[in-house]
Amino acid sequence: MSSPEHKQKIWNLIKEISVGMLVTLDDGVPRARPMHLVQEAYDGTLWFYTKRSAEKSFEAEADRDVCITFSDQEEGVYVSMSGRARLRSDSELIDKYWNPFVAAWFDGGREDPDIALMEIDIDFGEHWQSKESKAFQLYEIAKSNVKKEHKPDMGENEKFGH
Known part of the structure; x- marks a missing residue:
């Protein structure tokens, strides 16, 4: 799928954003949260804590195909990743990723019976990155409208996976 270098590139795009919008299907209707x-690195898998009793957990178990998006409008970074989700309750994994931020959500701590990790194995995705200012992007769009053969240069765009 992706080379180690490409995985590092994706990690560099999403690690500072850190919060993505997970899209699952709720009775066939897309729902995001x-x-x-x-995690501290990306190797083709994303990890998130969740509650087993959360609707997203039931949705991900009913249809493992999910999408997660990350965006940083100020930096012009947008990443969309699709893959397969599954819930994991291994105490070794729970310990590995445990931190004070997570602890605030689980009253029972690491032993909370409702705690799980959502593992998302990424199959494919796409990312966009524009290093240019909004003014430059508007200039490119205006130039494209004047010169019909010119397409605006909005930055880097790359698909990955299958």
Whole structure:
């Protein structure tokens, strides 16, 4: 799928954003909610804590195909990743990613019976990155409207996976 270098590039795009919008299907209707990354690196898998009793957990178990998006409008970074989700309750994994931020959400601590990690194995995605200012982007759009053969240069765009 992606080379180690490309995975590092994706990680560099999303690590500072850290909160992505997870899209699951709720009776066939897409539904999104924020999820906070808990890992220190990206190897093709994303990790998030969740409650087993949360609707997103039931939705991800019913249809493992999910999408997660990250965006930083000020930096011009947008990443969309699609993959397969599953819930994990391994105490070793829970310990590995545990931190004070997570602890605030689980009254029973690491032993909370409702705690789980959502593992998302990424199959494919796409990212956009514009290093240019908004003024430059508006200039590119205006130039494209004047010169019909000119397409605006809005920055880097790359698809990855299958």
